[in-house]
Amino acid sequence: MTPRRPFAAVALTGLLVVAGLAAAADSAEAQSVSRHRSASVSGPYHSAMRGADVYRSPGSASVSRYGSVDGQGWSSARARTTVNTGNGYATTAVRTGPAGNTQTRAASSVYGDDRYSRSSSVQTSNGYGYDRQVDAYRDDDGVTVNRTATTNSGATRSSSVTRPY
Numbered sequence: 619m620t621p622r623r624p625f626a627a628v629a630l631t632g633l634l635v636v637a638g639l640a641a642a643a644d645s646a647e648a649q650s651v652s653r654h655r656s657a658s659v660s661g662p663y664h665s666a667m668r669g670a671d672v673y674r675s676p677g678s679a680s681v682s683r684y685g686s687v688d689g690q691g692w693s694s695a696r697a698r699t700t701v702n703t704g705n706g707y708a709t710t711a712v713r714t715g716p717a718g719n720t721q722t723r724a725a726s727s728v729y730g731d732d733r734y735s736r737s738s739s740v741q742t743s744n745g746y747g748y749d750r751q752v753d754a755y756r757d758d759d760g761v762t763v764n765r766t767a768t769t770n771s772g773a774t775r776s777s778s779v780t781r782p783y
Contacts, residue, residue, distance in 0.1 A: 650675035664688055677701060692716040705729055719743050732756040746770060 656669035668685030680697035698711040706728040713721045725738040734754045741747035747770045754763045760782040768774045 703728075706735075741770075 653672045658667035678699045682695045684693040696713040700709045708726040711723040720743040727736040762780045766776040
């Protein structure tokens with residue numbers, strides 16, 4: 619008959635294993651990753667190449683793609699950054715297409731006692747875009763959610779809803 623290990627020893631061993639996995643996952647997330655890929659083909663009449671550079675780190679990521687077909691080049695890129703503000707998050711994302719058009723997105727959220735606020739904006743290099751705002755709070759009457767959206771052309775839409783408890 620094999621002797622049994624005490625429960626405390628088994629529990630301690632399990633905790634050490636879980637803590638080791640958590641520490642390994644935490645250190646893996648804190649690292650940055652950078653990759654490059656490229657490929658090319660050529661024949662008697664046509665040639666093409668393409669490549670991509672990818673960078674990721676905690677809170678940010680960027681991808682750049684480029685290439686050419688028979689000497690005609692193109693490129694596109696996108697990048698995103700997220701910052702913890704202590705009481706919410708702020709995110710900025712930029713995309714540039716092969717034609718050179720750019721789209722910028724910005725968003726932020728704020729959490730507080732019985733209150734939540736989120737704002738976002740999308741703007742393009744062509745002048746199109748909109749802003750959105752959502753505010754929610756809780757009081758004695760219930761939960762109230764106010765929403766507002768405004769386009770660059772001046773059109774506005776807003777709503778307010780109160781849900782009682």
